[in-house]
Structure formats: structure tokens, C-alpha cells
Amino acid sequence: MMSAKKYFALIAAVTAVFIAFLYFSPKLFNSYTLIVLGNIYIFIILAVSYNLINGVTGQFSLEPNGFVAIGAYVTAILMLSPEVKEELYMLAEPLPLIRDVFLPNPFLTLLISGIVAALVALTLAFPVFRVRGDYLAIVTLGFGFIIRIFLINNPEISNGSMGLDSIPGFASYFWIGIACLLTVILIYNVVYSKYGRAMKAVRDDEDAALAMGVNTFKIKTLAFMTSAFFEGVGGGLLASSIGAISPDQFTFMLTFQLLIIIVLGGLGSMSGAILGTILVLGGMELLRPLDDANWHLGSIHGIPGLRMVIFSLLLLLIMLFARRGLLGDKEIWDYFKLKKNGVK
Amino acid sequence: MSIGFILQQIINGFSLGSMYALIAIGYTLVYGVLRLINFAHGDIMMVGAFMAFIFFKILGLNFYVAVLFSIIFTAIVGILTYVSAYKPLLDKGAPKISLLITAIGISFFLESLFNVIANQYLGGTYQAFYFPKWFSHIIHIGNVTIPVLTIIVPVLTLLLLGVVLFILYKTKVGIAIRALAFDITTVKLMGANSNMIIAFVFALGSALAAIGGIAYAMAYPSIDPYMGMLVGLKAFAAAVVGGIGSVTGAVIGGFILGFAEVAIPGFFPELGGWKDAFAFIFLIFVLLFKPTGIMGIDFERQRF
Numbered sequence: 204m205m206s207a208k209k210y211f212a213l214i215a216a217v218t219a220v221f222i223a224f225l226y227f228s229p230k231l232f233n234s235y236t237l238i239v240l241g242n243i244y245i246f247i248i249l250a251v252s253y254n255l256i257n258g259v260t261g262q263f264s265l266e267p268n269g270f271v272a273i274g275a276y277v278t279a280i281l282m283l284s285p286e287v288k289e290e291l292y293m294l295a296e297p298l299p300l301i302r303d304v305f306l307p308n309p310f311l312t313l314l315i316s317g318i319v320a321a322l323v324a325l326t327l328a329f330p331v332f333r334v335r336g337d338y339l340a341i342v343t344l345g346f347g348f349i350i351r352i353f354l355i356n357n358p359e360i361s362n363g364s365m366g367l368d369s370i371p372g373f374a375s376y377f378w379i380g381i382a383c384l385l386t387v388i389l390i391y392n393v394v395y396s397k398y399g400r401a402m403k404a405v406r407d408d409e410d411a412a413l414a415m416g417v418n419t420f421k422i423k424t425l426a427f428m429t430s431a432f433f434e435g436v437g438g439g440l441l442a443s444s445i446g447a448i449s450p451d452q453f454t455f456m457l458t459f460q461l462l463i464i465i466v467l468g469g470l471g472s473m474s475g476a477i478l479g480t481i482l483v484l485g486g487m488e489l490l491r492p493l494d495d496a497n498w499h500l501g502s503i504h505g506i507p508g509l510r511m512v513i514f515s516l517l518l519l520l521i522m523l524f525a526r527r528g529l530l531g532d533k534e535i536w537d538y539f540k541l542k543k544n545g546v547k
Numbered sequence: 548m549s550i551g552f553i554l555q556q557i558i559n560g561f562s563l564g565s566m567y568a569l570i571a572i573g574y575t576l577v578y579g580v581l582r583l584i585n586f587a588h589g590d591i592m593m594v595g596a597f598m599a600f601i602f603f604k605i606l607g608l609n610f611y612v613a614v615l616f617s618i619i620f621t622a623i624v625g626i627l628t629y630v631s632a633y634k635p636l637l638d639k640g641a642p643k644i645s646l647l648i649t650a651i652g653i654s655f656f657l658e659s660l661f662n663v664i665a666n667q668y669l670g671g672t673y674q675a676f677y678f679p680k681w682f683s684h685i686i687h688i689g690n691v692t693i694p695v696l697t698i699i700v701p702v703l704t705l706l707l708l709g710v711v712l713f714i715l716y717k718t719k720v721g722i723a724i725r726a727l728a729f730d731i732t733t734v735k736l737m738g739a740n741s742n743m744i745i746a747f748v749f750a751l752g753s754a755l756a757a758i759g760g761i762a763y764a765m766a767y768p769s770i771d772p773y774m775g776m777l778v779g780l781k782a783f784a785a786a787v788v789g790g791i792g793s794v795t796g797a798v799i800g801g802f803i804l805g806f807a808e809v810a811i812p813g814f815f816p817e818l819g820g821w822k823d824a825f826a827f828i829f830l831i832f833v834l835l836f837k838p839t840g841i842m843g844i845d846f847e848r849q850r851f
Contacts, residue, residue: 263644334834337584341787342834344780345827356820455780459651466648508666511659518652519632526641 218384225380241376243484244383245440250464250476251390252433257462258471258532259394260426261406263340264331265458266347270431272354272453273323274316274438279367279448281306281315291367294358301360309373313382313439320435321428323350328424335409347458354450366449374443382440386433391473393429402426406471467521469528474535479528490514551690556813557806562697562766564805565704569759570782571789571797572711573625573752579728579792580748581637583646587628587653588756589779593772595621595757596764597661600676605669610679618757625753626746628653634742654776661772673771676764700762707755708798715794720747728792777823781808784826788833790840799841804829 253267288302354361393399401422404412413419442448468479490510492498498505570592577585598620602613632649665672682696715721723744726734735741764770789800804826812819
């Protein structure tokens with residue numbers, strides 16, 4: 204275990220380098236790259252928090268799309284003024300409560316988005332954690348789907364399938380980066396805390412953990428709520444950075460994308476989740492020319508849709524050769540021996 | 548609410564349910580043997596429907612020949628997914644979640660491949676599905692109108708269930724499949740060729756999915772590369788409701804879900820928007836009260 208002094212020095216160094224990077228990136232990159240980078244930061248928030256429940260606690264949950272949707276909608280509803288909402292809600296009159304609630308403070312709004320998502324997670328924990336393994340996967344998949352159907356079918360709350368737009372763009376590149384940094388530091392501290400060890404115990408052998416006096420239900424619920432909180436915050440940032448949301452953005456595809464990211468990076472590894480996000484989102488951007496009919500490499504031409512074919516083939520190849528993901532359940536610094544005898 | 552209306556809802560529900568049932572059998576067989584949620588199974592169903600369309604409409608084969616070819620083709624695709632993607636991982640003892648990501652990868656691959664094929668060679672993502680007219684011929688009984696298709700599909704499903712049960716319980720390969728589901732390690736030690744048997748399971752499941760997919764395409768006469776995603780997940784929910792690992796359970800689960808999806812909006816029109824969520828709502832309720840499904844096998848204690 205590294206000493207507390209060294210630990211804080213490391214965190215301070217990483218923070219300083221990253222903030223410097225954030226500060227100078229508008230001068231270094233064009234606006235397209237900045238958008239891609241901002242998107243990567245949001246997905247790092249989502250992936251790292253999803254990894255907490257799925258990788259660290261080993262509960263095969265498949266509903267981050269539901270929590271991201273809740274966060275996005277809470278943020279949108281809080282940030283839009285009553286007058287704008289009167290105009291936006293076309294399918295039904297908004298409920299008075301939904302119409303009048305107005306809190307144009309990005310920080311409080313994101314906090315509330317996270318808290319609402321965490322409270323939903325708390326309610327869901329009771330039915331969800333009655334089952335285990337593959338059954339847990341399908342139940343959570345179902346809840347993620349039901350949240351989306353709820354948003355479609357209650358236009359007086361969510362404006363239904365039309366979604367909401369004109370969401371204030373407070374989530375600038377710099378602030379998304381700061382939110383990402385804070386999330387990573389906070390979740391790192393959860394993972395390497397007493398609770399984090401209990402979470403890993405639940406993952407490795409739930410019955411043994413229970414026998415050793417770990418309140419497995421409490422630990423699972425705690426991990427679920429923490430994960431939901433940050434997914435809610437990420438959803439709020441996503442809503443603000445895109446400016447428009449609709450239920451179609453929060454399908455299984457979002458969950459599967461996050462699952463691919465964390466498994467590719469190495470399930471249970473935080474740096475793996477970050478690496479996975481950069482590789483998947485960056486890779487998708489690099490493959491973008493394949494969709495362009497004018498692009499060609501020798502006799503090979505781009506075809507609209509070809510990008511996904513190649514992406515899925517690459518994914519299959521990586522899974523064949525890196526069966527436990529790129530980093531396994533280790534952290535990247537474990538490979539550099541920075542952290543000797545550390546708790547895994 | 549007339550008796551005729553009720554009867555009509557029941558028949559429509561069973562018809563839709565039998566399509567879910569056909570797909571759910573494949574999920575259940577693969578899960579029973581490998582403990583793997585084969586997320587690509589819904590897309591295998593899509594491949595079946597697309598290949599029938601391509602053989603019939605594009606290559607101009609006789610409809611029944613086209614259906615037969617499509618079933619064979621889809622069965623081969625099923626075997627290929629096992630051999631190329633799952634088997635190498637299984638042989639090396641990869642964690643289950645890697646297999647699942649591979650299944651999602653195959654699902655994405657099939658969807659995007661057929662998306663490219665449809666856009667490049669068929670002229671668009673959505674295609675109208677053609678089939679001989681007599682399937683949509685309507686029988687009138689009193690004031691109930693029943694298309695022939697809605698009778699054929701449930702009857703066919705029950706027949707196929709009989710075939711699957713016969714294979715599982717009366718043939719040598721069936722005994723081998725059940726033995727694999729019971730204890731895969733011991734069966735390998737006994738010298739059985741587990742790869743051939745698992746490949747057969749994939750072929751059988753995929754062939755049934757192809758039939759389900761073609762029936763689905765005929766009932767909603769259109770196909771698209773992403774049609775398998777939601778149907779596949781609903782069919783998986785059906786398999787779990789019925790008790791995953793039980794073939795009869797898969798059929799029962801499929802019928803229950805199909806019936807709920809047609810009848811509940813029929814009787815309570817205000818719930819229409821929730822139609823697609825019924826599968827999951829039922830699933831959650833069933834699992835809360837009977838955690839292993841209706842005909843379920845508790846995989847942690849005993850197998851088959």
C-alpha cells in the first residue's frame with residue numbers, strides 16, 4: 204500500500220496535468236476533436252460508474268440506460284424555464300409540478316439528477332437483488348426498458364417520444380472534463396475503501412461474504428445507488444452537451460455500448476474502463492470514413508453502414524485474443540509496479 | 548364485449564405467442580447446455596426472415612423451397628457463430644461475460660451486415676415481405692375473422708415442440724444434449740463429442756428461429772435488419788418466464804407473453820403504449836414469486 208503522502212501527491216499530479224490539458228485543449232484541437240473528447244469524458248463517467256456495480260461488485264446489471272435517461276430528463280426539466288416548457292410540451296399539458304419546477308443552477312441540477320437516479324436505484328434494489336446472475340441481468344434489462352416506455356407513455360412528464368430540446372448548454376468542454384475527473388477520483392476512493400473491499404468480496408463469493416458478516420444486500424444496494432448517482436449526473440451532462448433528448452437515445456444500445464467498453468477494458472478495472480472508453484469511442488471515430496461512399500483505400504470503397512460491420516468484427520477479434528479484456532481485473536499502474544502489495 | 552371479440556384476441560395472441568415460442572426454444576436449448584444468454588439469437592431470426600425474402604423475391608425461387616433453403620442457411624449460420632465465436636472462448640475457459648460480449652458482437656455484426664446488404668442490394672433498410680396469398684386468406688366464423696396464418700403458426704409450433712421433445716427424449720443425440728446440460732465436464736470425460744452436440748443444438752435452435760422469423764415477417768409483412776433485437780429480447784423474457792432450460796416452459800412462456808401483448812391492449816386500450824413492456828413486466832413479476840420461472844429448473848441445485 205502506498206503511503207498517504209505519496210497517494211495525495213499522485214492524485215494532485217494527475218489532477219494538475221489533466222486540468223492543464225483541459226485548459227489548453229481548445230488551443231490544440233479543432234472543434235470536432237473537442238466534441239469527441241467531451242463525449243469521451245461523459246462516457247468515462249458512465250463507464251467508470253457502471254463498472255462499480257458490474258465489475259467491482261460483480262452484479263450483472265443491464266440498466267444504466269435507465270439511470271442515464273432519468274438523469275438527462277431531470278436535468279432537462281430543471282433547467283428549462285416554465286415559459287419554454289409551455290411551448291415545448293406538444294403532446295400533452297405538462298403537469299403543474301413539472302412545469303413550475305425551475306432551478307437554473309448547473310451544479311445543483313446535476314446533484315439532484317444524480318440523487319433522483321440513486322433513489323430510483325434504491326427502490327429497484329428490493330426486487331432486483333432478490334435474484335442473481337443471469338436472472339439479475341434480464342430483470343435489470345427489463346427495468347431499463349420499462350423506464351424508457353414510461354418516458355414515452357407519459358407525455359405530461361417527459362413530452363413523450365418527441366423529447367425535449369433547447370436544454371441550456373452549461374456542460375462546456377472544460378466543465379465536462381472537471382466532472383469526469385471528480386467522478387473518477389470519487390469512485391476510486393469508493394473502490395479502495397472498506398466498502399470497495401466488501402463489494403469485491405460480494406463479487407468473488409457472495410455466500411462466503413455473507414458468512415463473514417458482510418451485509419451483502421446493503422453492499423449491493425450501496426454500489427447500485429452510487430453507480431446510479433453518477434450515471435444520473437452523466438445523463439444530465441449528456442442532455443446539456445447535446446441540447447436535446449428523446450427516449451430513443453436511451454435504448455439497450457447504450458447499455459450494450461457501456462458493457463462492451465467495460466468488458467473490453469477489463470471488468471473490475473477502473474483504468475480499464477477509461478481505456479475501453481477511449482478505444483471504443485475513439486475507434487468508432489477513426490472508422491467513420493468507412494461510412495463515406497467517397498472514401499477509398501485502393502479498390503475498397505466506403506459503404507454507409509460498413510463502419511459497424513468492421514467495428515463488430517474488431518470487437519469479436521479482440522474478445523477472442525483478450526478474453527478477460529485488455530487489462531483483466533488489474534489497474535494499469537499494477538503493470539508499472541507503481542503500487543506494490545496494493546489491495547486489488 | 549362480444550364472445551367473438553374475445554375469441555379473436557385469444558387467437559391473435561396465440562399466433563404471436565407461437566412466434567415468440569419458436570424463438571424462445573433456441574434460447575432455452577443454448578442456455579440449458581452452455582449457460583449462455585445468446586443475445587445474437589434474435590438476429591438469427593432476422594437472418595431467417597431476410598434469407599427467405601432474398602431466396603423468394605430476389606432469386607425467384609418457389610416460396611416453399613425458399614423457406615426450406617432459408618431454414619438450412621440459418622441453421623448453418625447458427626453453427627458458424629458457435630464454431631467461430633463461442634467455441635474458441637469456451638475451449639480456453641473464458642469468463643462468461645466475455646462470451647456475452649461476443650454474443651452482442653455477433654448481434655451487431657449480423658445487424659450491420661444485413662443493413663449494408665439491404666441498403667446496397669435491396670434498395671433500403673425496410674422491405675415488404677411477400678408470400679403466397681392463401682396464407683392471408685380469411686376464414687369467417689360468425690363475426691370472428693381469422694387469417695389462415697394465425698391458425699397455421701400455433702399448430703406448426705406445437706408440432707415442432709413435439710419434434711424437439713422427441714429429439715430430446717427419444718433419440719441418442721437428445722440423451723447427449725440432456726447429459727451435456729446436466730454436467731458438461733463429465734460428458735466430455737466420457738468421450739462424447741460435445742462439440743458436435745452443441746453445434747447440433749445451435750443448428751436446431753437457429754432453424755426454429757428461422758421458422759419463427761419467417762412467420763413473424765408474414766404476420767407483419769415487413770422486415771428490417773434490426774427486427775430481431777426487440778423480438779429476441781421478448782422471446783428471451785418468454786424463455787425465462789417459462790423457466791429457462793425447459794423446452795415446454797419456453798413454449799408456455801411464449802404463449803403467455805404473446806397473449807398478453809395482444810389481449811391486454813385489446814381489452815384495455817389505454818394500456819396500448821405499454822405493449823412492448825409487458826414481456827418485461829411479466830418477467831419481473833414471475834421472477835419475484837417464482838425465481839426460476841413457471842417450469843423452471845434451479846440451475847444452482849439441479850440441472851434438467
